[in-house]
Amino acid sequence: MATLQLSGVCKSFGTTPVLHDIDLDIGEGEFVVFVGPSGCGKSTLLRLICGLDTIDSGTLTIDGEIVNDVPPAKRGIAMVFQSYALYPHMSVASNMGYALRLAGTPKAEIERRVEAAANVLRLGPLLKRKPRQLSGGQRQRVAIGRAIVREPNVFLFDEPLSNLDAALRVDMRAEIAALKQRLGTTMIYVTHDQIEAMTLADRIVVMNAGRIEQVGSPLELYRRPANRVVARFIGSPRMNLLPGALVGDPAAAEIGVRPEHVRLAGVGHGLAGTVRMVEHLGSDLFAHVEIAGVEERVVARLDGGREVHVGEAVSISVDADTSHRFDAQGKRMAPAHNDRRTA
Amino acid sequence: MFELSQRGPRILFGLTTVLVGLFLFAPIYWLLISAFKGNSELYRIIPTLWPGEPTLTHFSTAFTRGNLLVNLKNSLIVSGGSAALNMALAAYAGYALAKFRFAGRRMLMIVLLSAQATPFGLLLITIYPSLVAFDLLDTHLGLILASIVFALPVSTYMMFSYFSQVPGELIDAARADGASELRIFHTIVLPISIPALVTVFLYAFMWSWNDLLYSMTLIVSEEKRTIGPGLLLNYLNETNADWGGAMAASLVASLPILIAFAIVQRSFIQGVTAGAVK
Ligand SMILES: Nc1ncnc2c1ncn2[C@@H]1O[C@H](COP(=O)(O)OP(=O)(O)OP(=O)(O)O)[C@@H](O)[C@H]1O
Ligand SMILES: [Mg+2]
Numbered sequence: 116m117a118t119l120q121l122s123g124v125c126k127s128f129g130t131t132p133v134l135h136d137i138d139l140d141i142g143e144g145e146f147v148v149f150v151g152p153s154g155c156g157k158s159t160l161l162r163l164i165c166g167l168d169t170i171d172s173g174t175l176t177i178d179g180e181i182v183n184d185v186p187p188a189k190r191g192i193a194m195v196f197q198s199y200a201l202y203p204h205m206s207v208a209s210n211m212g213y214a215l216r217l218a219g220t221p222k223a224e225i226e227r228r229v230e231a232a233a234n235v236l237r238l239g240p241l242l243k244r245k246p247r248q249l250s251g252g253q254r255q256r257v258a259i260g261r262a263i264v265r266e267p268n269v270f271l272f273d274e275p276l277s278n279l280d281a282a283l284r285v286d287m288r289a290e291i292a293a294l295k296q297r298l299g300t301t302m303i304y305v306t307h308d309q310i311e312a313m314t315l316a317d318r319i320v321v322m323n324a325g326r327i328e329q330v331g332s333p334l335e336l337y338r339r340p341a342n343r344v345v346a347r348f349i350g351s352p353r354m355n356l357l358p359g360a361l362v363g364d365p366a367a368a369e370i371g372v373r374p375e376h377v378r379l380a381g382v383g384h385g386l387a388g389t390v391r392m393v394e395h396l397g398s399d400l401f402a403h404v405e406i407a408g409v410e411e412r413v414v415a416r417l418d419g420g421r422e423v424h425v426g427e428a429v430s431i432s433v434d435a436d437t438s439h440r441f442d443a444q445g446k447r448m449a450p451a452h453n454d455r456r457t458a
Numbered sequence: 459m460f461e462l463s464q465r466g467p468r469i470l471f472g473l474t475t476v477l478v479g480l481f482l483f484a485p486i487y488w489l490l491i492s493a494f495k496g497n498s499e500l501y502r503i504i505p506t507l508w509p510g511e512p513t514l515t516h517f518s519t520a521f522t523r524g525n526l527l528v529n530l531k532n533s534l535i536v537s538g539g540s541a542a543l544n545m546a547l548a549a550y551a552g553y554a555l556a557k558f559r560f561a562g563r564r565m566l567m568i569v570l571l572s573a574q575a576t577p578f579g580l581l582l583i584t585i586y587p588s589l590v591a592f593d594l595l596d597t598h599l600g601l602i603l604a605s606i607v608f609a610l611p612v613s614t615y616m617m618f619s620y621f622s623q624v625p626g627e628l629i630d631a632a633r634a635d636g637a638s639e640l641r642i643f644h645t646i647v648l649p650i651s652i653p654a655l656v657t658v659f660l661y662a663f664m665w666s667w668n669d670l671l672y673s674m675t676l677i678v679s680e681e682k683r684t685i686g687p688g689l690l691l692n693y694l695n696e697t698n699a700d701w702g703g704a705m706a707a708s709l710v711a712s713l714p715i716l717i718a719f720a721i722v723q724r725s726f727i728q729g730v731t732a733g734a735v736k
Binding site for chain 1: 628631633646
C-alpha cells in the first residue's frame, strides 16, 4: 500500500505537449480510475507513473519519496497492459515468476508466491501452459497474476478488459473488484468503459486533452459535474445540452439534463418536438426527440412500459432541480433559483 | 485460400508460375541427369532427357579425384562461421535500429542499404589489403570476416523489419519487471525471433556457400580451399573439362543446403509469437 502524488507533471513527445501540469493526490489503498476521450493522455500518465517514460517537469512522489529517476522495477509498482504482453515463449508459471527471478528471489519463495497468486486467480491447472494455449480471459488473468506475484505497493491497469468480449468483461470486472477488496492495494485503472469506472472507482479522474478536468467520487461526478466535458463524459446515454434561452434560463449558456430527467408529454406541455428514434431495452426505453433550435436530438429515458412511436409529435420539459447550468466557457454555474432548493 | 475461377488471371498466374518453376528447376534437372549419364551419352550432339544407362562412375571420381570432402568441410566451416557472425551482427544492429531512437538512425539505414548496391568485387579492393595487414590472408577466419559483406546489409534489414513488429508493450512489460535492456533482448526478444534468425542464418550461409570470387581470391592453399573454387579448379580448367564429374560433385555439394532447408522449414511455419498479445 502506498500513497502517490503527482505535482506539476508535464510531458511532451518532441514538440507536442501531451500532459499539462498534472496535480493529483492518491491515498493509501485507493482505487482511482482515469477516464477521458481517446488520445487525452491516460496511457502516457500511467507510463510516467510506472517509469516507462520520463517526466519532463514536475514530480512524482510515492510514499513521500520523489521517484522521478527511480527505475520501474524499484518503484514498487506493477503494471497490467492492455495487450496482456505475456512472454510468449515462457510458461504461465515462468511468466509470473520472471520479475522475481530477475530480483534474485530464492526459488522456493518464487514458487510459493506464484502458487498463491495462481490460487487467487484460479490459474492452478494452467501453470505449465504457454500463453498461446490460453483463452483471452485466462491470458488476462495471467497478466494480472504476473502483477500480483510481485506484491507491489501500487497496481497500474491500462484498459485491462478492453480486449475481452462483453460477458467475460463482466466476470473480470467482478474479479478485479474482489481483488481490490482482498489486497487493499492502491490501484490506478484506465478505462473507456463507463460501467467499469462507476463500479470500481473510489475516485474518478476525468482527463481531457492532457489536463485533469475533475476528480471526484463516481456519484459526485455524476451529480455535480464541474464542466460540460465531465458532464458529457460521465453517464450513458450522455447528458443532453439545451440552449439556456430555449428553456427560459437566458443567464446560462447551456442547460444540461440527464436522459432520466427529461419528461416527455403530449403536445403543448413544453418544448415541441418529434420522436425520431426509439430504442427499447426492455426495462427502459430511450426516445430520441428532434427539437427545433437544438443541435442534437434530446434523449429521454422512459419506463419500458411506455408507448412511444417514431414520428410522434411530443413535448419535453425539464426541471430546474435536476438540470445543470453551464456558462459560455462550459463551466458549471450555481443554480438560478436558490429559493426552490432545500439546502 | 481462394478458388481462382476467372479465366484471364488464371492463365496469367498459371503461366508465370510454370515459367518460374521451369527457370528454377531446369538447371537442377540438367545437373541431376548429367551426373548419372555415362561420358559417351553426356557428349552426344543431341542430348538425351533421361540417362539411358544410369551410372555412378562420376560419383566415384568425385570422391577420389580432388579433395571434395576437404572442400566440403572447409565450406561448412567458412559458411557456418560467416552465417553465425552475420546473424549475430544483424540481430544486434537490427534491434538497435528497430527499437531505439538515436541521432543518425535514418541515415544509417540508408547507408546500410546502399552498401548492398556496391559491387562485391569493388569491396575486395579494400578487403584484400586489410586482410594482409592483419595477417589473415589465406585463412578461414579471414574469409569468414570478408564473407559477411554479402549478406549483412540485407540481413540487418530483415532483422530490423522483424523486430519492428515485436510489440512495444512486451518490451515495456519486461522493463517494468526489472529486466535490463540487454537482458530483455537476450531472454525475451531473441527467443521469440528464432524464425527470423534462422532465415537470416540460411540467407548468409547460402551467399557464402555459393561464393566463388572471394573464396578464390582470399584462399590460395589447396587444403583450405572451399567448395566453389574446389569444383572449378578440379573439374574445369584450361586444359580439360570433366562435366560429368563436375555435375556429380556439384550435386554432392548442394546436398547440405538442401538438407538444411528441409530441416529448418518447419520453424518458419510455426507462429512462435502466438499468444503474446491479444
Ligand atoms: N511515443 C509517442 N510519441 C509521440 N506521441 C505519442 C507517443 N505516445 C503517445 N503519443 C501521443 O500522446 C497523446 C496521448 O496518448 P495516450 O496514449 O496517452 O492516450 P490515451 O488517453 O491512452 O488514449 P487511448 O484511450 O486511445 O488509449 C496522443 O495524442 C498520442 O498520439
Ligand atoms: Mg491508452
